[in-house]
Amino acid sequence: MKNTEQPASERRNLGLLVAAQSLGGASPPIIISLGGLVGQQLSSNPTASTLPVSIYQLGLALSTLPAAWLMNRLGRRAAYVLGALLGVFSGLIAAHGIASSSFMTFCLGLALAGFYAACVQSYRFAATDAISDAGQQARAISLVMVGGLMAAIIGPQVVIWTRDALPATPFAGSFYSQAILALLALPILWRLKLPPPQPKSVTGEARPLLEIARTPQFVVAASAGVVSYGLMAFLMTAAPMAMVGCGHSVGEAALGIQWHVLAMFGPSFFTGRLIARFGKRTITALGLVLIAASGALALLGLEIFHFWGALILLGVGWNFGFIGATAMLTDCYRPAERAKVQAFNDFLVFGTVALASFGSGQLLHSAGWDGINTWMLPMVGVVLLMLGMKRSAP
Numbered sequence: 001m002k003n004t005e006q007p008a009s010e011r012r013n014l015g016l017l018v019a020a021q022s023l024g025g026a027s028p029p030i031i032i033s034l035g036g037l038v039g040q041q042l043s044s045n046p047t048a049s050t051l052p053v054s055i056y057q058l059g060l061a062l063s064t065l066p067a068a069w070l071m072n073r074l075g076r077r078a079a080y081v082l083g084a085l086l087g088v089f090s091g092l093i094a095a096h097g098i099a100s101s102s103f104m105t106f107c108l109g110l111a112l113a114g115f116y117a118a119c120v121q122s123y124r125f126a127a128t129d130a131i132s133d134a135g136q137q138a139r140a141i142s143l144v145m146v147g148g149l150m151a152a153i154i155g156p157q158v159v160i161w162t163r164d165a166l167p168a169t170p171f172a173g174s175f176y177s178q179a180i181l182a183l184l185a186l187p188i189l190w191r192l193k194l195p196p197p198q199p200k201s202v203t204g205e206a207r208p209l210l211e212i213a214r215t216p217q218f219v220v221a222a223s224a225g226v227v228s229y230g231l232m233a234f235l236m237t238a239a240p241m242a243m244v245g246c247g248h249s250v251g252e253a254a255l256g257i258q259w260h261v262l263a264m265f266g267p268s269f270f271t272g273r274l275i276a277r278f279g280k281r282t283i284t285a286l287g288l289v290l291i292a293a294s295g296a297l298a299l300l301g302l303e304i305f306h307f308w309g310a311l312i313l314l315g316v317g318w319n320f321g322f323i324g325a326t327a328m329l330t331d332c333y334r335p336a337e338r339a340k341v342q343a344f345n346d347f348l349v350f351g352t353v354a355l356a357s358f359g360s361g362q363l364l365h366s367a368g369w370d371g372i373n374t375w376m377l378p379m380v381g382v383v384l385l386m387l388g389m390k391r392s393a394p
Contacts, residue, residue, distance in 0.1 A: 009193070013130040014143055016192050017123050020080070021147025022154065023185040024120035025265075027087060029155030030178050031056050031110060032233075033257045034163070034171050036241045037250065041170070042103040050364075053237050055107045057354035059114020060121070064350060067118045068343030076126050080189045083119030084182050086112050091179025098172040109175070116182060118346070123147075124326055125342050129194050138280070138327040139272030145323060148265025154181065156258030160251060206336035209344060220386050221328035222345050224284050226352045227383045228321030231291055231376050232314055233353045235298075236260060239311060242369040246302045256308050263315025271323050280327045285387045287321025290314075292380045295373040302369070310373075 035053035043049060070079040094109025096102075127140040158177045165173030212218055239260075240253040275283050294313035300306055333341040363372055 010131050013192060013194060014127060014140060016188055017127055017130065017144045018147040019188050020185050020192075021120065021123050021144055022150035023181045023188070024084070024087070024116065024123070025148045025151030026155035026158065026181050027091075027113060027120075027178050028117060029151065029257055029261050030159055030174050031113060032236055033156065033159050033240055033254050034174055035110060036237060037244070038098060038106060038171050039103070040241070042098070042101060042106060049241065050237055052103075052107050052110045054354060056110035056114055056117070057233065057350060059111035060117045061114070061347060061350035061354045063115040063118035064121075064346040065343050067115065067122065068339050068346075071122070072339045076122070076129070076194050077189060077192045080119050080123075080126075080192065081186060083116045084185045084189055087116030087182030087185070088179045090116060091175045091177070091182060095169075095172040095175035095179070098175065099166075099169045113178075118350070121346060121350070122342070124323075125338075126192075126194060128330060137330050138275045138323070141326055142268045142270075142272030142275075142323055145265055145268040145271075145319070148268065149262065152258060152261035152265055155261065156254045159254045159257075163250070163254075206334065206340070209337075209340050212333060212337060212341055213344065215332065217328070218332045218341070218345075220281075221325050221332055222348050223383050223386055224288070224328065225322060225325035225345060225349045227379055228284075228287060228291065228318055228325055229349050230352045230356050231379065232264075232318040232322075234356045235294070235314055235372065235376070236311070238364045238369065238372055239307060241364060243307050246307075246369075248304060248307070252304060256304075256311050259308055260311035260315045263312040264318050265315075267316055267319045268323070271319055274320075275324060275327055280324050280331075281387050283320050284324030284328065285384055287317045287319065287324060288380050288384050288387075290317030291321060292377055293317070295376050295380075298373040299370055 032053055035056065036050045039049040039052045043051070067079055067083065070082065090109045090112035092109070093112060094106050097104070097106030097109055123144055124141045127144040128137045131137065131140050158181075159174050162173035162177045163171050213222075236257065239256060240250075243253040243256060244250060271283065290313050294310040294317060297313060298306060298310035329341070329345055363375070367375070
């Protein structure tokens with residue numbers, strides 16, 4: 001009986017995580033599509049236009065460690081429910097900031113959204129907890145990321161349908177809708193029944209974090225994750241403003257982000273199988289090559305085709321690079337080390353994203369869209385070299 005019930009329980013948890021990812025993953029497209037535009041609307045300083053998105057990224061980065069601590073002490077479900085509650089409040093506060101023309105209030109709302117985002121980002125690690133077969137971890141991660149497909153539809157469409165829902169306060173309706181999406185995720189997260197944190201007597205002794213962080217396996221996995229996610233977020237933040245600045249409409253910019261997010265999560269149907277067949281490093285390297293190709297296409301022109309094509313390549317590259325890097329990370333730790341290594345990796349990834357995003361407005365203003373895409377190519381090359389040097393490793 002146990003053997004037949006366990007797979008059903010695993011499928012149920014994975015299904016709930018996919019649904020939660022669909023709702024929680026819809027918030028970043030809303031924030032990133034509109035954060036810079038609202039920043040331009042509320043701030044008189046053009047270089048501060050991306051500050052709200054940067055503060056959101058900073059909130060995400062700073063929340064990774066306390067969120068992991070809560071998951072370790074109270075279990076993932078309790079931390080995820082708290083995250084969704086903060087997601088509700090963040091949307092309400094951001095909308096109020098727009099209605100009151102308060103740049104600081106809007107930034108506060110996006111900062112709170114960072115904790116929810118930190119929880120949503122860890123759903124991929126929850127997928128590895130939800131299954132008993134360690135050999136299926138990459139496919140479980142990939143399956144949960146499929147939920148991003150629905151997010152790719154929900155988030156940008158919410159922007160298109162609701163950005164002018166309240167004519168006196170443009171864009172506020174989209175952030176009220178963000179709060180509603182987080183509210184809908186609450187009952188789904190409450191139904192999760194993931195394994196509780198294992199006691200040390202079961203998991204064994206843990207190595208110091210610094211010792212793990214020095215291993216070549218961790219350095220390569222974390223570097224691939226940092227560059228894959230960091231460059232994707234950096235370019236995704238700048239793209240809507242670059243498109244509007246080149247004469248394209250807000251709707252076209254939102255649709256560009258929609259195609260991008262679809263490309264981010266669409267390959268998740270088969271990324272796990274590709275990793276199982278060709279290896280984690282190979283698929284991670286392919287993702288980085290596609291990210292570089294997106295920059296090359298962006299440098300060829302400023303038409304809709306160039307923007308949308310670059311965003312699509314960027315999304316597919318992120319999928320292969322980030323899921324591959326996450327799968328590589330699972331080889332770096334023992335059971336007792338899982339929580340702290342996962343949290344430290346995400347702190348590095350989203351801390352880098354936050355630091356980069358603080359400079360994106362200034363870089364876009366000074367170097368332009370072409371400068372941003374030129375700047376990212378050497379970074380991809382460095383990580384590809386690291387992956388090539390470790391090619392003989394499993």
